Amino acid sequence: MSEKNILVMKFGGTSVGTTEKIMRVAQRAIKAKKEGSNVVIVVSAMGDTTDDLIGLAAKISKNPKRREMDMLLSTGEQVSMSLLAMAINEKGENAVSLTGYQAGIITDNVFSEAKIASINNERIFKEFQKQNIVIVAGFQGITADMDITTLGRGGSDTTAVALAAALDAKYCEIFTDVDGVFTTDPNIVKNAKKIEILSYDEMLELASSGAKVLHLRAVEFAKNHNVIIHVRSSFNDNEGTWVMDKEKNKVFNAKDKMEQAVVSAVSYDANQIKISVFGIPDTPGVAAHLFGEFANANINVDMIVQNVGENEIAAISLTIKSEDLEIAKKVIESLKKDLQISNIEIDPEIAKVSIVGAGMKSHPGVAAAMFSCLGEKNINIEMISTSPIIISCVIRKERAKEAVGLLHDCFDLGE
Secondary structure, three states: OOOOOEEEEEEOOOOOOOHHHHHHHHHHHHHHHHOOOEEEEEEOOOOOHHHHHHHHHHHHOOOOOHHHHHHHHHHHHHHHHHHHHHHHHHOOOOEEEEOOOOOOEEEOOOOOOOOEEEEOOHHHHHHHHOOOEEEEEOOEEEOOOOOEEEOOOOHHHHHHHHHHHHOOOOEEEEEEOOOOOEOOOOOOOOOOOEOOEEEHHHHHHHHHOOOOOOOHHHHHHHHHHOOOEEEEEOOOOOOOEEEEOOOOOHHHHHHHOOOOOOOOEEEEEEEEEEEEEEEEEOOOOHHHHHHHHHHHOOOOOOOEEEEEOHHHEEEEEEEEEHHHHHHHHHHHHHHOOOOOOOEEEEEEEEEEEEEEOHHHHHOOOHHHHHHHHHHOOOOOOOEEEEEOOEEEEEEEHHHHHHHHHHHHHHOOOOO
């Protein structure tokens, strides 16, 4: 086997959720090795292990230190990796399991949301020379001070893509419990179709707007390092969805010769909170101060609308992830006096519905069609955000799934 013929395969929690599933993953890894690849497997924690560990911590402390949470949560992936190595060994092949640290993954020191700073690939190449299938614990790394860190929810995707880049792998396969990326959630819309090829930008917008097949940071990493991703099912051998730079990878592009579809997919995100801040002065620097404090608290603000009323008094509405609400409230409370905030409204009953498609850049009228589709069914739009390839609307949460189906039909995505 050539050291250049490297395949990185990532298996999520549902794919390794039982010992029977782990044995199937072992068989797939062995097959890939016998076909001539040096194989690296990245695994998530089994099933609901991470949630179970979070539950255990909650019984001990209402506000545990993030460093200690990383120590705890990193153990979930270590269970998966060691069991998979045992399964492969049991089937007669050589395998070795490595923690993030042993695999050379160095991160910054932002506990629970660490970013990968560098990867030393020497250990993995040494294991290839021993004819080992290498299994790496996803979701984790280590700081320069030797503290274990985790990469945040979905961080195993990022681990896999980062390793594919560091090892110059031919591509990175992300195995999940669905056949690929669909035009929308097939649990909501029965005629949703699998998408064969997506650009990095399209996948980035889908990941950021609620699609849970790939983690946003993993797609960003793939785009920055031109790592081709193949999203596919762990339960069959069907071809999935390829995510790539379409211009740089013409060889994969035979299926995409026809003109780009105007809209590729519809996504939704019900894990949203709208916060409205009233009474702030409409003067330069106020918004910068407010959003600067959100950034310092590591809160990602999604959509923003500012309204100016009488006497140059402004109101700002913004959306954040539900899990950031308590921190956001503390930030706003600390700014009440400086920004002359008179009132705060928090609305958890919202959802974001989005349409995504590279073809939107060259087709006018897409926004009008979206708004008309929702308006005809009396679905009120509360906030709007646009870019060249995505249009997002905030609507009432109870109508989100209905809106997804309407938009999927409106743009003929099931045909």
